[in-house]
Amino acid sequence: xxxxxxxxxxxxxxxxxxxxxxxxxxxxxxxxxxxxxxxxxxxxxxxxxxxxxxxxxxxxxxxxxxxxxxxxxxxxxxxxxxxxxxxxxxxxxxxxxxxxxxxxxxxxxxxxxxxxxxxxxxxxxxxxxxxxxxxxxxxxxxxxxxxxxxxxxxxxxxxxxxxxxxxxxxxxxxxxxxxxxxxxxxxxxxxxxxxxxxxxxxxxxxxxxxxxxxxxxxxxxxxxxxxxxxxxxxxxxxxxxxxxxxxxxxxxxxxxxxxxxxxxxxxxxxxxxxxxxxxxxxxxxxxxxxxxxxxxxxxxxxxxxxxxxxxxxxxxxxxxxxxxxxxxxxxxxxxxxxxxxxxxxxxxxxxxxxxxxxxxxxxxxxxxxxxxxxxxxxxxxxxxxxxxxxxxxxxxxxxxxxxxxxxxxxxxxxxxxxxxxxxxxxxxxxxxxxxxxxxxxxxxxxxxxxxxxxxxxxxxxxxxxxxxxxxxxxxxxxxxxxxxxxxxxxxxxxxxxxxxxxxx
Amino acid sequence: xxxxxxxxxxxxxxxxxxxxxxxxxxxxxxxxxxxxxxxxxxxxxxxxxxxxxxxxxxxxxxxxxxxxxxxxxxxxxxxxxxxxxxxxxxxxxxxxxxxxxxxxxxxxxxxxxxxxxxxxxxxxxxxxxxxxxxxxxxxxxxxxxxxxxxxxxxxxxxxxxxxxxxxxxxxxxxxxxxxxxxxxxxxxxxxxxxxxxxxxxxxxxxxxxxxxxxxxxxxxxxxxxxxxxxxxxxxxxxxxxxxxxxxxxxxxxxxxxxxxxxxxxxxxxxxxxxxxxxxxxxxxxxxxxxxxxxxxxxxxxxxxxxxxxxxxxxxxxxxxxxxxxxxxxxxxxxxxxxxxxxxxxxxxxxxxxxx
Numbered sequence: 113x114x115x116x117x118x119x120x121x122x123x124x125x126x127x128x129x130x131x132x133x134x135x136x137x138x139x140x141x142x143x144x145x146x147x148x149x150x151x152x153x154x155x156x157x158x159x160x161x162x163x164x165x166x167x168x169x170x171x172x173x174x175x176x177x178x179x180x181x182x183x184x185x186x187x188x189x190x191x192x193x194x195x196x197x198x199x200x201x202x203x204x205x206x207x208x209x210x211x212x213x214x215x216x217x218x219x220x221x222x223x224x225x226x227x228x229x230x231x232x233x234x235x236x237x238x239x240x241x242x243x244x245x246x247x248x249x250x251x252x253x254x255x256x257x258x259x260x261x262x263x264x265x266x267x268x269x270x271x272x273x274x275x276x277x278x279x280x281x282x283x284x285x286x287x288x289x290x291x292x293x294x295x296x297x298x299x300x301x302x303x304x305x306x307x308x309x310x311x312x313x314x315x316x317x318x319x320x321x322x323x324x325x326x327x328x329x330x331x332x333x334x335x336x337x338x339x340x341x342x343x344x345x346x347x348x349x350x351x352x353x354x355x356x357x358x359x360x361x362x363x364x365x366x367x368x369x370x371x372x373x374x375x376x377x378x379x380x381x382x383x384x385x386x387x388x389x390x391x392x393x394x395x396x397x398x399x400x401x402x403x404x405x406x407x408x409x410x411x412x413x414x415x416x417x418x419x420x421x422x423x424x425x426x427x428x429x430x431x432x433x434x435x436x437x438x439x440x441x442x443x444x445x446x447x448x449x450x451x452x453x454x455x456x457x458x459x460x461x462x463x464x465x466x467x468x469x470x471x472x473x474x475x476x477x478x479x480x481x482x483x484x485x486x487x488x489x490x491x492x493x494x495x496x497x498x499x500x501x502x503x504x505x506x507x508x509x510x511x512x513x514x515x516x517x518x519x520x521x522x523x524x525x526x527x528x529x530x531x532x533x534x535x536x537x538x539x540x541x542x543x544x545x546x547x548x549x550x551x552x553x554x555x556x557x558x559x560x561x562x563x564x565x566x567x568x569x570x571x572x573x574x575x576x577x578x579x580x581x582x583x584x585x586x587x588x589x590x591x592x593x594x595x596x597x598x599x600x601x602x603x604x605x606x607x608x609x610x611x612x613x614x615x616x
Numbered sequence: 617x618x619x620x621x622x623x624x625x626x627x628x629x630x631x632x633x634x635x636x637x638x639x640x641x642x643x644x645x646x647x648x649x650x651x652x653x654x655x656x657x658x659x660x661x662x663x664x665x666x667x668x669x670x671x672x673x674x675x676x677x678x679x680x681x682x683x684x685x686x687x688x689x690x691x692x693x694x695x696x697x698x699x700x701x702x703x704x705x706x707x708x709x710x711x712x713x714x715x716x717x718x719x720x721x722x723x724x725x726x727x728x729x730x731x732x733x734x735x736x737x738x739x740x741x742x743x744x745x746x747x748x749x750x751x752x753x754x755x756x757x758x759x760x761x762x763x764x765x766x767x768x769x770x771x772x773x774x775x776x777x778x779x780x781x782x783x784x785x786x787x788x789x790x791x792x793x794x795x796x797x798x799x800x801x802x803x804x805x806x807x808x809x810x811x812x813x814x815x816x817x818x819x820x821x822x823x824x825x826x827x828x829x830x831x832x833x834x835x836x837x838x839x840x841x842x843x844x845x846x847x848x849x850x851x852x853x854x855x856x857x858x859x860x861x862x863x864x865x866x867x868x869x870x871x872x873x874x875x876x877x878x879x880x881x882x883x884x885x886x887x888x889x890x891x892x893x894x895x896x897x898x899x900x901x902x903x904x905x906x907x908x909x910x911x912x913x914x915x916x917x918x919x920x921x922x923x924x925x926x927x928x929x930x931x932x933x934x935x936x937x938x939x940x941x942x943x944x945x946x947x948x949x950x951x952x953x954x955x956x957x958x959x960x961x962x963x964x965x966x967x968x969x970x971x
Contacts, residue, residue, distance in 0.1 A: 134641060141645050206702045207666035213704055216672070217726035224725045257722045264709050283648075290644045297640050301633045308633075 115343050116313055123309045127302050134298050138291045142284070159266045163259060165195045166222075170255045173229055177236055177248060188233070192226060199223070211268050218261045225254040316345040320352060332360045383567045390487065390560060405431040426463050429456045437487070444568075447514065447521070447592075448480035450489040454512065457490050461497060469501060469508050476515040484592050485568045491561050492525045492588050500529020500586050519594050526587040532579040541577060558588075569593050671701035671729040673932055676719045678734055680708040683901050684874055684921060688758065691925030692732065699933045701729070720744035724751050730932035731755045735762035737806040742766075754935045756928045759919070760806045761944075769931040771924055771945045775807040776814050778917075781949045782870060782896065783818020785915045789868050789894045790823065794836045798858065798866035800876045801842040802851070811872070812840045836867070843876070852879040859883050859893065867893060874899035877916065881907050900952060900960045908957045916952045918960075923947040 114122065172188035175181060199222050203215040228251040235244035316336075323336050334356065336349050408431035415424035433456040436449070451473070458471040493510060501508035506528070513524040532540075543559045558575075565574045569592075576589040675692060677685035689705045696703045706719050714722070716733060717740050723731050724747055731748055735741050735757050745755045745765040754768040761770040786797060799815060801808040816838050829835050841858065843851045855876065858864050869884075871877040877897035881904065884893050890912045897904040897916035907913035927945040934941040952960055 130637065134637075137641055137645065141648055206669040206672040208669070208702055209666045212666060213672070213702065217722070217728075220727040221722065221725040224727065253721065254725050257718070257725060260709050260714075261722075267710065287648060290648060294640055294644050298637060301637050305633050 116345065119309070119313060119343065123306060127306065130302060131298060134294060138287070138294060142287050159262055159269070162195070162198050163262050165191055165198060166255065166258060166262070169195060169226075169229060170252070173232055173248070173251065176233065177244060180236065185233070188229075192229070195222070196226070211265065211272070214261060214265045214268065218258060218265065221254060221258050221261060225251065225258055228254055313343075313345065316349055320345070320349055323352065323356075327356060327359075332356055332363065379567055379570070383564070386560065386564050386567065405434040408434065426460070429459050432456050433460060444483045445486040446480060447482045447484060447489075447523075450484065450486070451475065451480070451512070451514075453487075453490050454493050457493060458510070469497065469510055471510045472512070474511070474513045474515075479514050479516060479521050482521050482592060482594065485564050488561050488565065488590065489523065489525075491558065492523075492590065495558050496525055496527040496529065496586065496588070500527035500531075502529075504529050516594070521592040521594055523590040523592060524587055525589075526585060528585040530586075531582045531584040532577065532586050533582060534579075537577045537579060541575065561590075565590065565592075669696075669700050669702040671696075671699075671932075671936065672704065673701055673730040673732065673929065674704045674706040674719075674723045674726075674728050675928075676716050676723065676731060676733040677705060677707045678716065679875075680705060682874060684899050687921035688732075688925045688928075691922040692929050693925075695926040695929040699929060701929065701933070703929070704728075717741055717744055720748065724748045724753060727751070728753060729936070732758055732928045732932075734759045735765060735767070735806070736760075736804045737762055738804075754932055754941075756931050758924055758928055762806060768935050769928075769941045769943050769945060771927040771931060772947055773919060773949050774944075774946070775810040777946075777949060779811045779814025780818050781917055781951070782811070782815045783822065785896050785917065785951060786815070786819050786868060786870065787822040787826075789896065789914055790819070790828070790836060792832060794867045796866045797836055797838045797868040797870065798864075799838070799840045799870040799872070800851075800855070800880070801840055801872055802876070803842050803844050805872070808840070808842065808872075815870070851876055852883075855879050856883045859887055859889065865889075865893070868896065869893055870896045871898045874901050874904070877901070877913075878903045881913055885912070905952070905957055905961055908952055908954055909961075911954060914953070918950050918952055920948040920950060 168191040169188060172184045172191060175184035176188060199219050202219040203212045204219050205212070206216065207213065228247055232244050232247040232251050235247050319336055323334055326334055336353055338346075338349070408427050412424045412427040412431060415421070415427055433453060436453050436456075455471075458469060462469055462471075489512075493512070496510055497508075501510070509528045511524070511526040513522075513526070515522055515524075540558055541562070543562060562575045566572055571593065574591050574593075576591065577586065578589070579586040673692075673696060675685070675689050677689070679685060685705070689703065693703045706723055707714075707716070709722075716736065717738075720731065720733065720741070721744060724744070731753060733745075733755060735745070737760070742762060742765040745762070745767055748755050749766040749768075755766070757765070757767045757770045757772075759772050761767075761772065761774075763770075782799075790797075797819070799812055801812070819838060820835060823829065823835060841854070843854050855869075858866070859869075859880075869880050871880055874897075877895065877899065878901060880895050881897065884890055884895060895907075895913045897907070897913050898918065900916065900918045904913060904916050908916060924947050927947060931941045931945060950960075
């Protein structure tokens with residue numbers, strides 16, 4: 113399509129051409145009509161010329177009669193020839209028109225006159241004095257008649273021409289009026305066309321202005337209709353549309369990333385809260401772990417000095433257990449470390465309860481280095497002891513089984529304790545039972561474990577509980593996701609930022 | 617949205633406007649052409665749509681404007697049309713102060729096919745008629761005859777007929793108070809004397825029969841007044857003089873042409889003499905017909921102009937086809953009175969409408 117400049121130039125050129133064309137047409141028409149009228153009214157022979165010629169003949173005859181000069185005779189014959197040529201153009205037929213019949217009369221009279229003139233000349237040549245005098249008399253009389261007749265014809269034509277003039281004037285007036293009307297119409301139509309064409313240029317601009325205003329007010333959900341032409345406005349409109357689209361996209365992306373960040377911050381906050389909670393529980397135990405494990409270390413040394421080996425081991429394991437709690441409280445740890453803590457815990461319990469608990473492990477090779485949040489495994493085992501085995505009348509067994517299944521490491525803690533009802537399982541999984549209220553506990557409940565696992569791996573359903581029913585034992589399974597290449601960016605190895613707490 | 621686009625689409629408006637413009641221009645041009653064509657048709661009708669005829673006759677009138685000659689010309693034209701001939705009224709060449717005699721010369725020079733003229737009884741006229749005859753142009757005389765000329769035929773009424781007709785009408789107007797009857801003549805009319813004698817005889821014989829002389833002791837005086845037409849307005853003055861003068865004032869004024877009739881009537885009206893002077897008029901001019909209708913003029917004698925025109929043309933046609941024609945064709949003399957004036961009014965209106 114054309115640029116605005118070309119368009120404007122074309123519009124004005126078109127207007128000018130239209131006006132020019134109409135003018136040409138109108139004036140051409142006037143000219144044509146005038147010519148037509150001219151042709152119709154033009155007399156073939158000029159009457160004044162005819163009179164002059166007739167006067168010439170008569171004068172020459174007179175001169176010849178008076179002087180008999182050969183010059184006048186020569187002129188006479190020349191004039192007669194000319195006069196005869198003119199007569200040829202006059203009407204000779206009997207028709208019912210006043211002018212035409214007068215022409216016929218003139219023609220006939222003139223023929224007669226020429227005969228008389230010739231007769232006069234011949235008589236003069238023959239020196240027939242009486243003859244040429246008489247003939248000249250007749251010739252003069254006829255000469256007078258013809259002159260009068262021509263004069264009459266002239267005045268008739270003059271009258272007609274005056275009428276024609278009137279008619280012409282009238283028709284010119286009509287044409288003038290018509291031209292004026294046509295011109296006025298052309299101007300109106302021109303204006304209309306101009307208006308329409310200019311609107312095609314300004315309308316997209318106007319819409320662009322309106323849309324820009326809306327965008328300025330924050331409304332990005334608009335789209336301009338495509339400009340009809342590929343002129344400058346069309347280009348600007350396209351660019352505008354693209355710009356609005358880009359802005360909209362950008363806003364969406366920004367909002368998404370902000371939401372993501374927000375979520376992450378929330379998660380971190382929760383994590384922290386949970387840890388704080390955990391730590392609080394340790395503190396609630398009103399034991400200073402450092403003091404405790406330092407004291408326990410002192411106890412162990414004392415036992416060695418006193419050769420009480422078993423006591424020494426026991427105290428050492430106690431110390432290890434507490435040190436682990438203090439040291440690893442806020443870190444991710446290896447599965448091996450967690451297993452070791454469970455070993456310590458079971459050892460302590462077995463010392464306390466004189467080997468009531470039979471703890472068996474079955475660990476698949478190569479899983480020990482997997483990382484998970486600290487203090488996960490021990491609470492599960494503790495749960496099995498406290499709720500499964502404590503009330504049991506029979507020999508208590510706990511089986512720890514760790515193996516890979518697909519992209520998970522399954523940590524199974526099974527007991528042959530009291531078992532659970534299905535409702536109870538659901539209550540525990542849904543976190544409705546919040547807190548372990550047993551006094552004889554490290555303070556970390558199963559709900560805490562579940563929540564921390566979910567926060568850590570950003571995934572639900574990582575804990576499963578199976579039970580054959582009351583008295584049939586319980587199995588708690590932790591499904592630890594294994595970090596795989598290209599998998600979740602939050603691998604178990606990754607430390608949540610800012611969660612590291614220096615050792616005390 | 618699409619509908620809207622169509623409505624306001626610049627293309628549609630643009631082409632619509634162009635079409636409207638073209639229509640306007642074309643209409644104007646067509647109107648203009650039509651207008652010019654109509655003008656040409658009207659104005660040039662006499663030049664473009666002419667009819668061609670076989671023969672060309674001329675009527676040389678005493679006076680082109682007189683109703684009598686106009687009537688003759690009209691009827692002659694109508695008759696000529698039937699015979700494929702054209703009649704020209706030759707006598708109004710404004711430029712030359714020509715007499716009927718000059719027009720005779722002109723007609724002969726113009727080599728027309730026939731001439732209709734009222735001869736004036738002069739030798740010049742006779743010569744002119746003879747010259748036409750030599751040139752092979754038949755001449756028909758109307759109203760007046762010149763038997764000694766070489767005219768081919770005379771179409772009119774004879775003087776006995778005219779005198780008797782006038783005599784009959786005069787007799788109807790004569791009453792006990794009638795003392796003087798004046799008959800107006802114009803010099804140059806052939807047979808004035810004959811008409812007058814005939815008229816006088818008819819009146820006197822009639823009065824004798826009625827026993828007028830016995831009753832009144834004396835016959836009314838009948839005289840003739842020949843107006844020497846020196847100039848155009850002489851007749852009017854002479855008539856007025858006659859009426860003003862008590863000694864010469866007639867009781868009955870007899871007119872032999874239409875101009876005299878109108879002049880006499882106007883004089884009688886001007887001098888408030890309607891009723892005391894009876895005018896016997898000539899020809900059915902508008903003024904005389906009005907006067908008869910009002911009862912101011914008792915009677916008028918008029919030749920049948922329709923017959924006059926038609927017979928003249930027929931005589932010429934007969935001459936051209938047969939080589940001869942009858943030398944006298946009689947036309948009727950009509951008497952217009954208050955009773956039958958309506959008929960003439962009707963025919964006049966018809967003819968007026970045609971012309």
